[in-house]
Amino acid sequence: MKTRRFGFIFLLLNIIFTCSVLAQKYNEVDKIVLKYPKNFSSTEELAERINDDFKSDYDKARAIYSWIAFNIKYDYNAYLNPPKSQGFSYSTEAEKQRKIKELNDRLFQKAFSSKKAVCEGFTALYKHLSELSDLKCEIIRGDSKISVRDIGRKNTSSNHAWNIVLINKKWRLIDVTWGQGYYDSSKGRMVTDFSPVYFDTDPDYFFAKHYPDSGSYLGERISKDDFLNGPLIYNKTIENDFKIKSPNSGIIEAKYGDKIDVEIKNASRSNQVFYLNKRNQAVLIKNAKEKRGSLEFQIPYDNTIGDYITIFIDTNSIVSFKIVQK
Structure with missing residues (x-):
């Protein structure tokens, strides 16, 4: 039920942020060239x-x-x-x-x-x-x-x-x-x-x-x-200057029960952060902490996570990692 409810929030946020992005995408040079x-x-x-x-x-x-x-x-x-x-x-x-x-x-x-x-x-x-x-x-x-x-x-x-x-x-x-x-x-x-x-x-x-x-x-x-x-980074990572501080490699070796430590600079608790499990369901990150200009949180590694994990901020994909099971 929570996953379905979060899916609705995701769609609503996507509409809001799409309108905002369109307003901010073009600078003054672009607006002239568009004509x-x-x-x-x-x-x-x-x-x-x-x-x-x-x-x-x-x-x-x-x-x-x-x-x-x-x-x-x-x-x-x-x-x-x-x-x-x-x-x-x-x-x-x-x-x-x-x-x-x-x-x-x-x-x-x-x-x-x-x-x-x-x-x-x-x-x-x-x-x-x-x-x-x-x-x-x-x-x-x-x-x-x-x-x-x-x-x-x-x-x-x-x-x-x-x-x-x-x-x-x-x-x-x-x-x-x-x-x-x-x-x-x-x-x-x-x-x-x-x-x-x-x-x-x-x-x-x-x-x-x-x-x-x-x-x-x-x-x-x-x-x-x-x-x-x-790791694989995306356009919004660059646009918002989201620097991936941790993990420092795109390849994460983990066993079930481990916690994956994530630190993203220039993100904050006001951002909606989640990842997708292997069923493509959104899993909301809770209890993230702001520290030294970064957002820090942990993702528990279990059998709901597939070979790759992608982290989203405010409906935008930010970074992907490859998971190698120990």
């Missing part, structure tokens, strides 16, 4: 409009991010059925760079004209529009963490791409592919849902979900183990 046409005759025309409307490099970079996220959809069919990769030969570094540029030119033109792309098209278009706005921009390729099944993987793979853009002498991390939406496994389709959190993302959050092929960022090594074995 832009869906179609421009050329990328040059779009860049000219952006450069006319915005003067700071930061606003231009955000406007490019927003327009792409609003208008280019992820091509999930192309992701499932990728074309055969076409290699090329070269004899000099200059020839190599010329051929890479030709490839990226085809990618951004296809994305711009078809309004569909996978990550390579998103990143190529972002780089091209940035350069038309006199912004220095690069494409980074690497691995991504998008599912609970990614927690504890043994190896990384090159399956994703994102951008870095130089603004006010500082490189900013951009993932416009994830900014436009996400794949909903329960519905079996892509969901268009603009998210600003992948524009100028804090590196600590960004590299919890991304791992560059080079293994480094701006000359500093990034821990592959932390990426592979860390």
